[in-house]
Amino acid sequence: MSELSNQNEMHQVPFRGGGFAPTARRGVGLAVFLLLIALTELGTQTGFITPLTLPKPSDVLKTFGELYSSGLLWQHLSVSLSRLLVGASLGASVGIAVGVMIGLFSYVRAGLLPLVAALFPIPKIALLPLFVIWFGIDEGSKYALIAFGTFTPTVVATYGAVDNVDRGLIRMGQSFNLSWWSIVRKIVLPGAMPGILSGLRISLAIAIILLVAAEMLGAEYGIGAYILEAGSLYDLERLFVGVAILSILGVTLSACIGMIERRLLRWRV
Amino acid sequence: MDIRLSGVSHFYQQTEVLRDISLEIPSGRIVCIVGPSGCGKSTLLRLIGGLERPSAGEIHQLGTPPTDCLNPLTYIFQDFALLPWRTVRGNVSLVLEDHGIRGKAAAEIIDDVLARTKLSDFAEALPKQLSGGMKQRVAIARALAVNPAVMLMDEPLSALDSQTRELLMDDLIALWSRTPFTAVYVTHNLAEAVRLGHSIVVMSRRPGQIREIVHLDTPLQQRGLGNAEMDEKQKYLWQLMRDEARAADAELIDV
Ligand SMILES: Nc1ncnc2c1ncn2[C@@H]1O[C@H](COP(=O)(O)OP(=O)(O)O)[C@@H](O)[C@H]1O
Ligand SMILES: [Mg+2]
Numbered sequence: 001m002s003e004l005s006n007q008n009e010m011h012q013v014p015f016r017g018g019g020f021a022p023t024a025r026r027g028v029g030l031a032v033f034l035l036l037i038a039l040t041e042l043g044t045q046t047g048f049i050t051p052l053t054l055p056k057p058s059d060v061l062k063t064f065g066e067l068y069s070s071g072l073l074w075q076h077l078s079v080s081l082s083r084l085l086v087g088a089s090l091g092a093s094v095g096i097a098v099g100v101m102i103g104l105f106s107y108v109r110a111g112l113l114p115l116v117a118a119l120f121p122i123p124k125i126a127l128l129p130l131f132v133i134w135f136g137i138d139e140g141s142k143y144a145l146i147a148f149g150t151f152t153p154t155v156v157a158t159y160g161a162v163d164n165v166d167r168g169l170i171r172m173g174q175s176f177n178l179s180w181w182s183i184v185r186k187i188v189l190p191g192a193m194p195g196i197l198s199g200l201r202i203s204l205a206i207a208i209i210l211l212v213a214a215e216m217l218g219a220e221y222g223i224g225a226y227i228l229e230a231g232s233l234y235d236l237e238r239l240f241v242g243v244a245i246l247s248i249l250g251v252t253l254s255a256c257i258g259m260i261e262r263r264l265l266r267w268r269v
Numbered sequence: 270m271d272i273r274l275s276g277v278s279h280f281y282q283q284t285e286v287l288r289d290i291s292l293e294i295p296s297g298r299i300v301c302i303v304g305p306s307g308c309g310k311s312t313l314l315r316l317i318g319g320l321e322r323p324s325a326g327e328i329h330q331l332g333t334p335p336t337d338c339l340n341p342l343t344y345i346f347q348d349f350a351l352l353p354w355r356t357v358r359g360n361v362s363l364v365l366e367d368h369g370i371r372g373k374a375a376a377e378i379i380d381d382v383l384a385r386t387k388l389s390d391f392a393e394a395l396p397k398q399l400s401g402g403m404k405q406r407v408a409i410a411r412a413l414a415v416n417p418a419v420m421l422m423d424e425p426l427s428a429l430d431s432q433t434r435e436l437l438m439d440d441l442i443a444l445w446s447r448t449p450f451t452a453v454y455v456t457h458n459l460a461e462a463v464r465l466g467h468s469i470v471v472m473s474r475r476p477g478q479i480r481e482i483v484h485l486d487t488p489l490q491q492r493g494l495g496n497a498e499m500d501e502k503q504k505y506l507w508q509l510m511r512d513e514a515r516a517a518d519a520e521l522i523d524v
């Protein structure tokens with residue numbers, strides 16, 4: 001800038017951009033997992049970590065193998081999965097329907113929004129005894145708990161997503177005389193889909209949490225029952241097998257939603 | 270089909286946006302509306318197309334639209350208003366589906382309008398893959414698909430760069446020359462107005478009133494760049510608008 005600056009000196013312009021834009025790095029997440037497990041294995045083998053603190057990962061794996069070969073794994077998993085499927089799809093579908101209606105109709109919004117706000121912060125687990133009385137100790141109360149737990153976050157995510165649909169697109173639909181139902185089906189729902197799907201991610205994680213809670217009360221089979229039993233016997237290996245199964249379930253569901261998102265939301269920039 | 274506005278006024282709550290607008294939009298002509306920003310041009314267009322009701326006054330269609338006309342009053346928006354999840358073809362098909370036009374009949378119409386807007390090669394592209402000019406051509410194709418009696422265009426070229434704007438103006442003129450359509454064309458760009466308008470309605474600042482209607486007799490095809498009459502009209506329009514624009518600007522600062 002100044003007249004006195006040395007014209008002969010030459011620097012490359014320093015790079016100051018970059019960052020703030022995380023990109024996909026394949027395998028890093030897996031590596032972190034494996035590293036943690038390897039460290040735990042090392043710690044438990046050398047005795048640095050006592051068997052009372054953490055079980056040996058290799059023992060956990062062995063227990064898992066036994067569970068698998070005994071056929072019990074499938075027995076527990078199938079009951080849990082069907083509970084999850086029924087409860088979560090019930091809660092999510094009713095949640096989406098109610099959320100869309102809150103997003104579209106003034107009276108529904110005025111009537112239900114305070115109710116949803118009142119229901120949202122209730123820890124649904126606290127209502128389990130009530131559900132047992134209402135729907136019986138069998139599957140009914142479990143479905144209800146999971147459905148109710150997924151319902152509220154789905155409603156909140158859905159009506160927010162509907163609110164965020166570009167009003168210009170809706171006005172365009174009206175200007176071409178599209179019917180009300182066409183506008184909802186072809187403009188509002190696809191426009192709200194990104195928000196609904198990211199809400200579904202949260203709802204499904206909550207569904208898994210509630211699944212375990214429900215199975216801790218009066219269930220013979222199911223991952224929750226398995227964990228509860230292991231915990232009461234202080235059988236750390238089996239406890240960790242159960243926890244690992246839940247983690248894997250969560251990751252799988254989240255991956256499924258990721259896949260649906262990639263398929264349905266290809267249009268996004 | 271003509272459109273007649275008689276004594277139209279409009280309020281948003283206490284704010285008077287339009288005052289006593291009376292205007293005739295003759296069939297087969299392009300009427301441009303210019304005025305400082307915030308003077309109610311977009312509001313006027315929404316009133317004409319029936320997206321909002323005027324607080325006072327009446328808007329009439331004179332005569333019935335032709336029978337093959339699916340949507341007599343059709344908009345072209347400044348921000349294109351394309352569904353991002355539908356392809357170019359899907360976006361055009363959207364406005365046909367509700368009229369029960371599907372399959373082969375729809376494909377014929379879609380192919381025709383895409384050819385007229387030079388988009389045939391992009392039928393399967395998603396809006397995110399298109400440039401601004403192409404997006405607006407898709408919107409024009411979509412409007413042509415319903416055979417409008419009147420096109421209502423709200424600053425259709427304002428979101429585009431000036432080269433693209435020139436090209437699209439040529440396209441619009443070519444479309445009009447082939448089959449003259451009726452249009453209300455809102456813009457704040459005087460060059461666009463003198464290029465496309467058979468008459469130009471100059472509005473005052475808010476509350477918007479008609480200050481003057483300027484008629485241009487030169488045929489659209491002869492209004493290329495550097496046409497002396499156009500320059501003169503544009504200068505005249507700018508003189509009319511300058512004080513209004515300045516006053517409108519000052520008002521915005523006061524608020
Ligand atoms: N829906 C609305 N509610 C309240 N005020 C509005 C609404 N739409 C427009 N206005 C006001 O009306 C005036 C005219 O707006 P608009 O028609 O968009 O002007 P223009 O298109 O000429 O720039 C502006 O002052 C704007 O703030
Ligand atoms: Mg405007």
